Amino acid sequence: MTAHDAIIVGGGQAGLAAAHALRTRGSKPVILEAGAEPVGSWPRYYDSLTLFSPARYSSLPGLPFPGDPEHYPHRDEVVGYLRRYADRVGTDIRTGHRVSAVTHEGGVFTVHTAGGTALSAPVVIAASGGFSRPHLPALPGLDGFTGQVLHSSDYRDPAPFTGQRVIVVGAGNSAVQIATELAGHARVTLATRAPIKFAPQRPFGKDVHFWSAAVGFDHLPIGHVLKQPLTSPVNDPGGYKAAILDGEPDQRRMFTTIDGDGVRWPDGTRENVDTILLATGFRPGLSYLDGLGALDSDGRPLHDRGLSTTHHGLAFVGLEWQRSFASATLRGVGRDAQYVTKRLLVRPTGRRRRSPALL
Numbered sequence: 001m002t003a004h005d006a007i008i009v010g011g012g013q014a015g016l017a018a019a020h021a022l023r024t025r026g027s028k029p030v031i032l033e034a035g036a037e038p039v040g041s042w043p044r045y046y047d048s049l050t051l052f053s054p055a056r057y058s059s060l061p062g063l064p065f066p067g068d069p070e071h072y073p074h075r076d077e078v079v080g081y082l083r084r085y086a087d088r089v090g091t092d093i094r095t096g097h098r099v100s101a102v103t104h105e106g107g108v109f110t111v112h113t114a115g116g117t118a119l120s121a122p123v124v125i126a127a128s129g130g131f132s133r134p135h136l137p138a139l140p141g142l143d144g145f146t147g148q149v150l151h152s153s154d155y156r157d158p159a160p161f162t163g164q165r166v167i168v169v170g171a172g173n174s175a176v177q178i179a180t181e182l183a184g185h186a187r188v189t190l191a192t193r194a195p196i197k198f199a200p201q202r203p204f205g206k207d208v209h210f211w212s213a214a215v216g217f218d219h220l221p222i223g224h225v226l227k228q229p230l231t232s233p234v235n236d237p238g239g240y241k242a243a244i245l246d247g248e249p250d251q252r253r254m255f256t257t258i259d260g261d262g263v264r265w266p267d268g269t270r271e272n273v274d275t276i277l278l279a280t281g282f283r284p285g286l287s288y289l290d291g292l293g294a295l296d297s298d299g300r301p302l303h304d305r306g307l308s309t310t311h312h313g314l315a316f317v318g319l320e321w322q323r324s325f326a327s328a329t330l331r332g333v334g335r336d337a338q339y340v341t342k343r344l345l346v347r348p349t350g351r352r353r354r355s356p357a358l359l
Contacts, residue, residue, distance in 0.1 A: 004030050004121040006344075007111050009099045009288065010128035012040020013082060014318025014333045017060050018125045019091040021337035025345045027123075031091055032113065034098035034128075038086040041131055042079045047157045048181055049075040052173060052201070052235040053331060057209040060085055061334040070207070078330070099128075099288045104311055122313050123344050125337075126301070129318040131328070132285030136278060139169075141258030145276060152178060152279040158185040161275060167263065168249070170279030171196045176234045178279055179249040188249035196251065197233040198241045208235060209331075232325070284319060306340040315340040 006022050008015045011033030022029045031038065051058055056069035058078075063085050065073060073081070086093060098114040102124060109124045134151040136142075142149065152174050164186045168179040171192040179190045190196075201208060234240060244251050255263035262272040289295050294310045296302055301316050305323045308314035317337045318328055326332025 004028070004119055006030075006123035006125065007032065007109065007119055007121045008125045008127050009102075009111065010040070010126070010132075010318070011035070011038030011086065011093055011095070012042070012127070012129055012318070013060060013330055014040075014129050014328075014337070015125075015127035016082065016085050016089055016091075017333040017337040018127050018317045018341065019089050019093075020061050020334070021341040022125075022345070023090060024338075025341055027341075027345055029091055029123075029125075030119065030121075031093040032097040032099055032111065032119070033093060033095045036095055037083065038093050038095065039079050039082040040129060041153075042075060042082065044153065045075050046152070046155045046178065047075070048177070051078065051330075053209045053329070054207050057207075057213065058330045060330060061338070063088060065330075101288050101290075102292050104292060104314075107313070109311075109313065123315075124313065125315045125317055125340065125344075126286055126289065127317045128285050128288075129328070131282040133283045134278075135281045135283050137169075137280050139258060140256070142276075144260065145258045146261045147273055148275040150275060150277045152277065153282075155277060158182045161186045164274035165272065166275045166277060167191050167255070167273055168277045168279055169254070170281075171234070172232070172279065172281065173234050175279030176240050176244075178277065180240055180243045182277075183243065183248040190244065190249045190251045191254050192251060193254045196244070198236045199233040201235050201237040212325075284316075306336055307343060313344065315344055 005027040006029040008018050008029050008031045011031045015031050016038060019029050019031055051073045054070050055065040055067055055073050058073055059065045065081055097117065099111055100114045101112045103110045108120050108122055110118055110120045111124060112118050134153045136151060155178055158181050161182055162185045166182055166186045166188045168175055168188060169191050175190060176196065179188050182188045199208060253266050255265050257264050259270060262270050264270050284301065286295060286299060286301060294302060294308055294314060302309045303316050306316045316322065317340060318333050320328040322336050323339065324332060327336050
């Protein structure tokens with residue numbers, strides 16, 4: 001007999017959505033969260049971060065995001081929302097429990113924490129998210145750069161960079177948002193391997209997520225068939241593309257190498273640089289599954305739409321393109337959590353319970 005019905009690793013949006021889905025099906029899971037509270041990585045994001053999706057499309061199952069449904073929530077609003085969700089989900093949440101390893105024997109998983117605790121269950125959901133391990137690309141000369149190297153996860157506000165020469169590497173939403181904000185305080189270049197693609201935030205007067213939901217793109221389960229996930233365009237509320245066209249920041253093709261305290265551009269010119277900021281994304285933080293054989297050689301989970309292909313009873317929630325375009329977002333993790341729990345916990349009658357409201 002096992003001590004728990006299910007163990008969820010990670011208490012951010014993915015873990016909370018997984019807990020809601022499990023409880024809807026009669027399971028009583030326990031969440032193990034490494035941090036001091038179950039809010040994921042949100043408090044560590046930069047101060048000015050604002051969602052690109054309106055509150056109407058930024059909710060977990062059972063609890064609508066508060067305020068004007070058309071407003072774009074700030075980082076701190078998301079943190080507050082997750083706190084409320086955790087209070088209402090009715091699940092055993094144990095903070096300060098960093099998972100170090102998972103073992104499997106006789107159909108039972110044992111989850112070991114860094115503090116020496118061991119918990120067992122027939123079901124484990126890895127919900128530590130796809131944004132817990134900053135990705136640092138192997139750029140030529142980066143190890144020898146004498147200036148400051150930061151990842152976007154280290155960035156908070158532009159004040160410390162005042163007067164500096166800064167290069168932001170990346171072409172996604174965060175790269176553009178950070179570079180544009182920095183350009184008001186420093187001389188900034190956005191270095192990219194290809195031209196940035198922009199998409200209007202509100203085409204035809206409606207937010208892009210309205211159209212995505214209307215045509216069913218958010219629900220389209222194509223993530224598992226893509227050999228290479230699609231690159232999403234930058235959502236532009238009206239100022240980012242114009243700022244880059246005005247040179248604040250300027251955009252250039254990627255530098256060819258880093259040379260001491262500077263970089264060399266494709267045209268052969270060399271320029272001194274104070275800070276290189278890598279807005280180069282994240283990778284799943286799943287090292288606790290290393291000894292289980294559930295990951296590939298790059299540390300990526302071996303799964304089919306969130307269900308482990310190596311161990312029955314193991315699943316994932318919160319991975320980018322796990323099943324769809326929205327899989328790693330507030331609006332998408334709930335659907336993926338419901339998908340995997342339906343298959344992990346098969347009800348004898350075959351009937352599905354309706355997802356209850358938390359309020």
